[in-house]
Amino acid sequence: MKPRAVVFAYHNVGVRCLQVLLAGGVDVALVVTHEDSPTENIWFGSVKSVAEEHGIEVVTPTDPKSAEMRAAVSAARPDFIFSFYYRHMLPVDLLALAGRGAYNVHGSLLPKYRGRVPTNWAVLNGETETGATLHEMAAKPDAGAIVAQTPVPILPDDTAAQVFDKVTVAAEQTLWRVLPALIAGEAPHLPNDLTRGSYYGGRKPEDGRVDFGQSAQQVYNLIRAVAPPYPGAFTDIGNERFVIARARLVRPGSQDAERVRPLAGLPVGIHVSDNALFAVCGDARAIAIHELRHAHNGQETVISPAAFSELISSVPRP
Incomplete structure (x- = not known):
């Protein structure tokens, strides 16, 4: 039986x-x-x-x-x-x-x-x-x-x-x-x-808020841990919210390592270099952002480096 x-x-x-x-x-x-x-x-x-x-x-x-x-x-x-x-x-x-x-x-x-x-x-x-x-x-x-x-x-x-x-x-x-x-x-x-x-315990969408003051590895781990289809790692600049949907840790010797050199000395957070998006972190290392989404009115749309720069140009940065 x-x-x-x-x-x-x-x-x-x-x-x-x-x-x-x-x-x-x-x-x-x-x-x-x-x-x-x-x-x-x-x-x-x-x-x-x-x-x-x-x-x-x-x-x-x-x-x-x-x-x-x-x-x-x-x-x-x-x-x-x-x-x-x-x-x-x-x-x-x-x-x-x-x-x-x-x-x-x-x-x-x-x-x-x-x-x-x-x-x-x-x-x-x-x-x-x-x-x-x-x-x-x-x-x-x-x-x-x-x-x-x-x-x-x-x-x-x-x-x-x-x-x-x-x-x-x-x-x-x-x-x-x-x-x-x-x-x-x-x-x-x-x-x-x-x-x-x-x-x-459980995790809430708010737990995806990025602290760029942490090391690049810690920030990258958060991005990976909550990447879509989960709610995503996000940061607010002024009243604008941005979700980091896809990214890669910039590793020594990579092509991106050369592209982030102009960002040396800039404050932590998201910046544009060589028409690409990067996040500078607390240990001075960076993360290459391959897909950044702008969350607005309950919708998320992929935003380009140029559009990101234009959108935040009038927003005070820390």
Whole structure:
């Protein structure tokens, strides 16, 4: 008899891991997901659509802790409960309804980067590696025993979105690799030593504000961590807002290194040199801005170096 599961899922990781369960012979009796928010940039796949294509019942409760939600999960008689990038913590009494365990896929190599948006935090902090972890769910977030992990590299110019694509594949691979053992009751359950890890909270669009007084590497890490499709790293000059959508750290010996020489001694911030945009940072190093967007009246338009110079010509610079 196929094992039965209730799946809480959202985003691309939710899509791919739900598909792994179906391909692996799991009877998914119920899918719990979120309604897409009209205020959010929905750039990822739809768990709801995948479930409906397979004829699986889908619910989108506002409160997964409600008595109605517990009754729905209980009625599904799950052997397993899975959470794949579902955005709410699940209560312990609900997890206990899964006779053979409740498991979550998290986008880091636990115990590092427990909590929210782990991929963005890893890029922001200049990490060179992250990954995906399948672990038991517990009362604390991302604190249960580790079942399996798959690492992925973070290359020096990777954006968080590019790393997230790798993490999505790592999540799929991790679940696919260990699912037979999980179904057979033979999967490992390794210690998740929280004292060796870290916990991070959520991030807001305002957290993308650039402090050019920081080092160029720190500024570049922020740009990479929140680059589109995330809200983006931004700076305000007067009443004008500019979003740095694409950039590169100017490295010694590069062509850009020669182009930024005229900027030596200028204050930190965005400047134009040789018809190109650069950001001078607190350590006197620079970032080449390949795409700068002007945010105005709720819209963003790409702005050229000449148009940038003209727009801010009358704005007092610090």
